[in-house]
Amino acid sequence: MNSFWIILIHTYLNKLKSKTFIITTILTVVIVLGLTNVNKIINLFDKSGGKVTVIVLDETGTLFDPFKQQLAAINNDIKLAFYKDSEKKAEQTVENGDFDGMILLRFNEEQLPEGVFKAMSIADSSLFIDLQQLKTKLAASKLNLTQVQLQKMYEPVAFEKIALEKNAKTEEELNQARGLVYVLLFVIYFSVIMYANMIAMEVATEKSSRVMEILISSVSPIERMFAKIAGIGLLSLTQLAVFLLVGYFSFTRNIESLKDGFLGIYGFGNIPAATICYATIFFILGYFLYATLAAFLGSLVSRIEDVQQMITPMTLLVVAGFMIAMFGLGKPDAPFITFTSYIPFFTPMIMFLRVGMLTIPFWEAILGIALLVGTIVVLAVFGARVYRGGVLMYGKSNSLKDIKRALQLTKNE
Incomplete structure (x- = not known):
């Protein structure tokens, strides 16, 4: 032994x-150590601390303020700045690195909002901005739907899963x-x-x-x-x-x-x-x-x-x-x-x-x-x-x- x-x-x-x-x-x-400190590592390489600035060209003259309010309720990391010059100059400022991206707001044929987003890379999901909720609100107002009716439409379906087996997870x-x-x-x-x-x-x-x-x-x-x-x-x-x-x-x-x-x-x-x-x-x-x-x-x-x-x-x-x-x-x-x-x-x-x-x-x-x-x-x-x-x-x-x-x-x- x-x-x-x-x-x-x-x-x-x-x-x-x-x-x-x-x-x-x-x-x-x-x-x-990398997995348990992943948030600190990401912030170390992100000089802006996760904050991005996007300029907005509003061809309608009415969409910028409601869009800014809508975005503030969803994402605080994206800052919108109103831009008055031409679309070409806006693109140049993005290419020069002055801003992270630009959005062009306008109405379609049905007078509902649509947008064009431009950035050096569209692979960054944090710069993706959705106009869907703003469009929904404007469409609802055209149909004379109240805010309560609109909420009822988009309220999630109650769907509960119940296991019949005793002591099931x-x-x-x-x-x-x-x-x-x-x-x-x-x-x-x-x-x-x-x-x-x-x-x-x-x-x-x-x-x-x-x-x-x-x-x-x-x-x-x-x-x-x-x-x-x-x-x-x-x-x-x-x-x-x-x-x-x-x-x-x-x-x-x-x-x-x-x-x-x-x-x-x-x-x-x-x-x-x-x-x-x-x-x-x-x-x-x-x-x-x-x-x-x-x-x-x-x-x-x-x-x-x-x-x-x-x-x-x-x-x-x-x-x-x-x-x-x-x-x-x-x-x-x-x-x-x-x-x-x-x-x-x-x-x-x-x-x-x-x-x-x-x-x-x-x-x-x-x-x-x-x-x-x-x-x-x-x-x-x-x-x-x-x-x-x-x-x-x-x-x-x-x-x-x-x-x-x-x-x-x-x-x-």
Whole structure:
């Protein structure tokens, strides 16, 4: 058992001090800080503080004042300035950068307002100004409609959604759960791919340098396999802890600016404890499932260049599970989603999707976890046998057919 802990600690510290780990951690921390400070970053590059000035040429002589009042009630970031010169001169002032844009107001054949907006770039949605409400008011006055009648016309239809299932999530809770599950699915997906690949590369690197020939005589291959998995698992938890701590402190410092936007839409201000528990469980089980698979696939290759080819089927399984989960965000109660949530290689993401977005019976989540644990045990026993023979294989070895050869070597020991 002492050798197990020695290998575990050596793997952990070796990867912890590697340039790849440090660079990846720093880049991800920068991204986390950027996401939690997005409003400050936008304001830093916006010299006008989000304010724009648009000049208005009013050919009618009557539309400017009501249009200005209408716009003030909708958007305070756009300032309108009356312009008396010609349209050509107005365009020149915009081209010179004196103003952000210009609007030409006029009447159409029906004596209703229409406008032309000109700017250096019409891709900026903040400069888009709609005359629809002003046109509606003028049209209503021509039809002798009162303000009350006009409001009744545009009053939204009362449409309430009620779930008959007991303890079902409300529409607001469902929208919040969808955003939270979406983010956590990405965390599970990228973590599984990154750390499982790391294990396969670690095993292949040792074989390519012939270090395995020395280690095999003193340490059991099976013990070494699980020490590698546990060591890199500890590394993943360390890295995720750094991300969570940085994100939490940056998040708490900017919570007021994010409350009405990011938090308001996705509901990250009130994360259910059960969702966090399920995310942790499925993340850990998903890691061990694919880590065990990656370890014995990595043991089948003798060259680092062959690792990606060998683990491609595993990567495709992860991608397939992620794509199904993305589809399930829109229809989490679809029969196809329910069925695939019990396929062990898809369970970490799809069962988590269901428990996060739906109110499913507790036994379904437990059944999914039990199937996942059972698969990990079977894969660990089978993978250990393949790993034991695989580490003794050298030469060109980049096919899944080599699993049979590895099993034969294990029997012959």
